[in-house]
Amino acid sequence: MQAAQLDAVFAALADPTRRAILAKLARGEATVTELAAPFDISMPAISKHLKVLQRARLISRGRDAQRRPCRLEAAPLAQAASWIDDYRRCWEESLDRLDAYLKTVQQQPRRAREQRPKARPRGRQH
Amino acid sequence: MQAAQLDAVFAALADPTRRAILAKLARGEATVTELAAPFDISMPAISKHLKVLQRARLISRGRDAQRRPCRLEAAPLAQAASWIDDYRRCWEESLDRLDAYLKTVQQQPRRAREQRPKARPRGRQH
DNA sequence: TGGTTCATTAACCATCTGGTTCAAGACAGC
DNA sequence: GCTGTCTTGAACCAGATGGTTAATGAACCA
Numbered sequence A, B: 001m002q003a004a005q006l007d008a009v010f011a012a013l014a015d016p017t018r019r020a021i022l023a024k025l026a027r028g029e030a031t032v033t034e035l036a037a038p039f040d041i042s043m044p045a046i047s048k049h050l051k052v053l054q055r056a057r058l059i060s061r062g063r064d065a066q067r068r069p070c071r072l073e074a075a076p077l078a079q080a081a082s083w084i085d086d087y088r089r090c091w092e093e094s095l096d097r098l099d100a101y102l103k104t105v106q107q108q109p110r111r112a113r114e115q116r117p118k119a120r121p122r123g124r125q126h
Numbered sequence C: 001t002g003g004t005t006c007a008t009t010a011a012c013c014a015t016c017t018g019g020t021t022c023a024a025g026a027c028a029g030c
Numbered sequence D: 001g002c003t004g005t006c007t008t009g010a011a012c013c014a015g016a017t018g019g020t021t022a023a024t025g026a027a028c029c030a
Helices: A003-013 A016-025 A032-036 A043-055 A074-085 A088-105 B003-013 B016-025 B032-036 B043-055 B074-085 B088-106
Strands: A059-061 A070-072 B059-061 B070-072
Touching (some): A003 A016, A003 A043, A003 A074, A003 B016, A016 B003, A032 A043, A043 A059, A088 B074, B003 B043, B003 B074, B016 B032, B016 B043, B016 B070, B032 B043, B043 B059
Antiparallel strands (some): A059 A070
């Protein structure tokens, strides 16, 4: 996946309105007015959001008379997930550090817990 | 995970410089100058990127004399992956459509997606 | 002490983003 | 045709973003 495509996908996912639109589309095709209904913003605003999603190829659009139904497209989401996935090995280490940290911290008085930056346990890294 | 946190994480991931920084951090802690080295931008620009990553809690920072080493933090990445994961059922449908389409088009046996194991990372949060 | 290194802050700039309103395009039904 | 519905386009605005340069802070070293 090219960088620019990843840029577009993550940028598209960074807005709660757009995530909500995707959530609705996950339950099936929908028209623009249907997608707009839950939100308190104007139709052109929705149209812009759809354009962002479309540029990221997260949705595709059809035609049905005056309507332009939207449908969720899987591939870019899968690719974004796959990008994150590449870090799994590293995060799992980090999650292990987190676990260890929480374990040690939960046995300490609360006051000591509040300024953390220096005290974190440092796992081995590669 | 709250919406605002997801916003911050996806927005942070939407920039190629920041993704490259994360990629480097995946191989271990690094100082700001080390992180800046591959890029052709000024140190304050790197500093700003780090602040974005830190606001998204994707990195944490320590202190070592004048240096402020950065470290990858796993949890928010895992949470972002998990958000995307919630759509898996829908995308797989769509990916299946894609597969079927490719099959009819190129008339080749498709031993597709064996490279998507992806059982959700360790059911830790959610 | 004073110089050097590592990193951040301040001030500024151009561009992008998310919203608005008003106008227009595309189509169905009468 | 005319009218109403669904959707997009154009123009505009405020605030965020990604970059710059110059100045400052913080810590080491000699």
